[in-house]
Amino acid sequence: MHFFRTPCLFFLLFLGGCATTSDHSPQPPLSAPSEPTVSQLPQHKASQSKPSPSEVILLKPHQHNDVWQRIRSQLAFEPTQHKKVQARVDWYMSHPNYMDVISVRAAPFLHYVVEQVERRGLPIELALMPLIESDFNTSAYSHKHASGLWQLTPLIAKHYGVKISPWYDGRQDIVDATNAALDFLSYLHQRFDGNWYHAIAAYNTGEGRVAQAIKKNKRRGKSSDFFALSLPKQTRHYVPKLLAAAQLLREQKMKFPIIANRKAISVLTLKQGVILNTDKQWQKIQTLNPGYTRFPALLDGPKHIVLPVEQVKQWQGYLAKLPAMPSSQWQQYTINRGDSLSVIAARHALSVAQLKTFNQLKSNNIRAGDTLLLPILADQQLDYTVRAGDSLWRIANHFNVSISDIKKWNALSKDMLRIGDKLTLFLSNS
Known part of the structure; x- marks a missing residue:
């Protein structure tokens, strides 16, 4: 992983934190609980609440029937009764x-996210962040793009190698x-320095703002814990949202509909771009790979494709006998x-590889009078x-197009037009 060293990147990250939805709950002030650090976090700790008789025998994470319970069994942050957290609990x-x-x-994605968090040995609470960030909406956009x-x-995406x-x-x-x-x-x-509340807040608003808030409090002799920092309103609500969701799950105050604790998607290697001959099939x-903005043209994406586990064999058979594309x-x-090919590709803002993939060409040889298909899902x-x-x-x-397609084609973060x-x-x- 690359850390940011230059003043330019630090300034950009100061401004460029990740966005989330606005909070609607009241935010009364109160003194802060202690925050978890690396040394304080228990590893794969069971629920803090009193176990019910059915939970006397502790299960390993993968043995639970429900992904939510898999998360619950590993919650690591200490419970808190802070009023900001309790206000969000009340909202939920x-x-x-x-x-x-x-x-x-969340059903198609939560198991995958949980496995990735576990694989890295990170607090399981991080698997709940897509709930706070996007309500598990893969196509969500924010006003910060x-x-x-x-x-x-x-x-942030480009810094960590995500293709756009x-x-x-690739953010989707x-x-x-x-x-x-x-x-x-x-x-x-x-x-x-191992403070997860600060890290999560910085994910939302940018590391520069959090660092400045900490420095300001220390200079004034004040506490530097998250709840004492002067941060944007959205960020002051952000960490409590996550802690409240974890508390609801820990104490089982709210019903979390069961999501089967098993693999829902498969990630298969995609050696080259693919043009699907029918999007209905x-x-x-499309639901699992929303990053492809001109579906069913799977071009210019990553070297993998995400599939429902039950469609893997069907997909492999499809690739083995790739049908001709309907012109x-x-x-x-x-x-x-x-x-x-290079002239035609440049004229239509394509790469030669995309043009060849789309027409299933094995060489660069073309003849005058022949017809090529252009990977534009449209008559115009x-x-x-x-x-x-x-x-x-x-x-x-x-x-006769969808609102989500218009927003994808034009990278719109909101519904308002001028x-x-x-x-x-x-x-x-x-």
Whole structure:
């Protein structure tokens, strides 16, 4: 893992923390509990609450039937009765259906995230962070241009090797985004001398702000623990949100719908880009691989693909007998004299590799008069100017596309549009 050393990067990270949703609960002040450090964290500690008779025999993490209980059995942060945490507990309790929605979204991904946290020996509470960051919404965007389950900003994502291109946004890939988020959290943990509350706060608002707040309190002879720091309102609510979710799970005050404690997804090697001949057959792939912004063209992404475990054999059979792509789905280009793959690719903002993959070409040889398919899922690309009275819903409905696609194509972090904004739309007659 690379640490940030230069003043430029430090300044950027001072401003560029990861974003999350706003808090709606009251925030009364109170003195802070002690915070966990490396030496204070118990390893794989069982629940702090009094065990019920059914829990007298402690299970190993993988032996639980439910992923939520797997998390519960390893909660490591000390319980706290701080009023900010209890206010958030009350908020959760007043929204009894909240965890129903969260569990549906989390079901494909939570087991994977838990395994990655365990593999690194990190506090299991970190597996709850996508709940706080994005409500386990893989396509979530924030006003700070953060994206995905872990709400990574472009700056942080690129620093940790996550690819972002017009074709692919790896912040929405469960594998690359989870690796980057846990790398960043591990760095912040070390940066703040083993204090997890400080590290988690810095993940939200940037390490510079947290470091400055700590320095300011120490200079004034005040406590430097998280609850005593002067931080942005969003960040002051952020850590309590996580601690409240952990408390609800520890004390079983709220129903967490069961998510089977078994592998839900498989991560398979993807040696080259793939163009699916029908998106209806592979809708689950789109759900699990939202980083591909021009689905079903799986181009310019990572060297892996995420699949439901039950579709692995079907996928392997599909690749073994890769069917021809229906030309009616894609734009067509007739090769002219003097054309080359590099010329055609450059003309359409593609790489030669993408063009070859898309047309299943094994060489660079092409002939005038032949037809190539262009990886644009549309009959036309339209540049649309927002007019008075427009909304994302109105535009999506008019052009028969989805709001989420419009936001992906244009990297929109919110639903608000302004008159005169330019939107790129990919339209299809099919």
